[in-house]
Amino acid sequence: MRTGMNRLLRMSRCLCITIGSMIACLSNVSRLNAQTLTWLGALSGDAFSESKDVSAGMGVSAGCDVAVIGRSVDANNNWHAFLWRNGQMIDLGTLGGASYAWGISGDYRVIVGVSWLEGNQQYFAVGWFWECENQVCGYRIRNLGTLGGTGSWARAVSCDGTRIVGNALTSSQETHAFLWQNNAMQDLHPAGSSWSDAWNISPNGLAVVGAYRNESNQYRAFLWTEQNGTRDLGVPSGEGWVWSFATAVSDNQIAVGAAENNSTRMAFRWSSNEGMQVLPLPAGYTWADAYGVSADGTVIVGRARTPDWTPHAFRWTPAGGEDLNTTYAHLLTDGSHLSIARTISPDGRYITGWGFHAATGRTEAFVLDTQPVCGNGGDINCDGCVDDADVLLVLFAFGQEGTDLGRVDTDCNGIVEDADLLMVLFNFGRCSRCPL
Known part of the structure; x- marks a missing residue:
């Protein structure tokens, strides 16, 4: 497990160097899934x-x-x-x-x-x-x-x-x-x-x-x-x-x-x-x-x-x-x-x-x-929080391609890749809450 997490960290470092470039990675996609x-x-x-x-x-x-x-x-x-x-x-x-x-x-x-x-x-x-x-x-x-x-x-x-x-x-x-x-x-x-x-x-x-x-x-x-x-x-x-x-x-x-x-x-x-x-x-x-x-x-x-x-x-x-x-x-x-x-x-x-x-x-x-079905903020399993389970779901699906990949394709570009993992990492620890 430790080896897997170390690999994950190395992957995340390679995917984008700064927050700014990460946002660019996430936004520069072609959405395949329609409203x-x-x-x-x-x-x-x-x-x-x-x-x-x-x-x-x-x-x-x-x-x-x-x-x-x-x-x-x-x-x-x-x-x-x-x-x-x-x-x-x-x-x-x-x-x-x-x-x-x-x-x-x-x-x-x-x-x-x-x-x-x-x-x-x-x-x-x-x-x-x-x-x-x-x-x-x-x-x-x-x-x-x-x-x-x-x-x-x-x-x-x-x-x-x-x-x-x-x-x-x-x-x-x-x-x-x-x-x-x-x-x-x-x-x-x-x-x-x-x-x-x-x-x-x-x-x-x-x-x-x-x-x-x-x-x-x-x-x-x-x-x-x-x-x-x-x-x-x-x-x-x-x-x-x-x-x-x-x-x-x-x-x-x-x-x-x-x-x-x-x-x-x-x-x-x-x-x-x-x-x-x-x-x-x-x-x-x-x-x-x-x-x-x-x-x-x-x-x-x-x-x-x-x-x-x-x-x-x-x-x-x-x-x-x-x-x-x-x-x-x-x-x-x-x-x-x-x-x-x-x-x-x-x-x-x-x-x-x-x-x-x-x-x-x-x-x-x-x-x-009004948004593509696949688009989301990283809560892949819909339990209300972005956590380890969501990271694993993206990793297990990593490299898959198609037009109906579900929530693991967070940016809706038809492939589970770096940007999807980054979406989960960027929002890691966040939970959905009613506004206060």
Whole structure:
């Protein structure tokens, strides 16, 4: 073993002399593996599905495990929350009526949403928590309660699963935004407001966004932090803007959402330095919404419409806006169409939403992997850390060639070689963690 490790060290010294040249080695590759689009199906053969959130391996574990949640119609024509993972869609169950999953933690052990009681007359915010009892593990649904009223709705959860946001009715039946943590529901309702809703929470759990109705009866996007309380994000500059609604927020508190004036609705990006900026649209598109943002605030996803009112899944980057149906047309040659991009993974790699799946002739949830399948940060065996086992996997596969080598081909150039070993060595000791 010592001889093998000495050989490994000698190889690593020969592969690149400096960090700078190592990075050059890693970046100067020709990627053979293309992006992938996966349609998720439905809970029953002739039903349809919609997805709301995605959880995926982070950092060095990018691409390890993708989980998508949402809702689908079951065999009895009822809406049920689902978890899609490893190619299978699982019915998460209900409180007796319908259910809908809205958010998922980074390790997919906490899923949040809403479920109705039998008869579908009363609904409550719920969490599906992965728990083990007597060596039997599974998701167990839990009613998260209310703020004294008769209903509630959970919309999102932090990466580590400890903070949940949504809305709940009070004893006077007003709808108030809430933050749930430590088994208790905290009212985030702004003073003087008659309605509020917390729509999302940043991956690190430090920022909450949504909308509230102010004293002038106008709907305004807000950002809440424990340190500063509620901040009204306003509307875009210019005449005619009447309301705004924030739907997602990054770890560095970049908020996105939609604002509306007398003639149209447009997606926006808000930052403390620049305020609320309308996201640009290419010619031929109008009426846009933003629904998701990457953890660093650089990639935004949502929907834009054409003049005939057809919805198109959209992505915005610093370079501008793009129709995902155009960018990934090579994945849609059967006539399928991506209607809405509902959310994006924190690292900006995975996009999920729903659209028309031509092969089944129905609306289905999808997950789009925008990077080559093989690309990763060195966690070859997907155990969350880059360690000895990952080094050995690359060494055992060293010299293999092909277009489907899997994660050992970290740079996706079709051969397991020096650069793949360097990726593991460069990230040795790193583990994937939710942002703090």
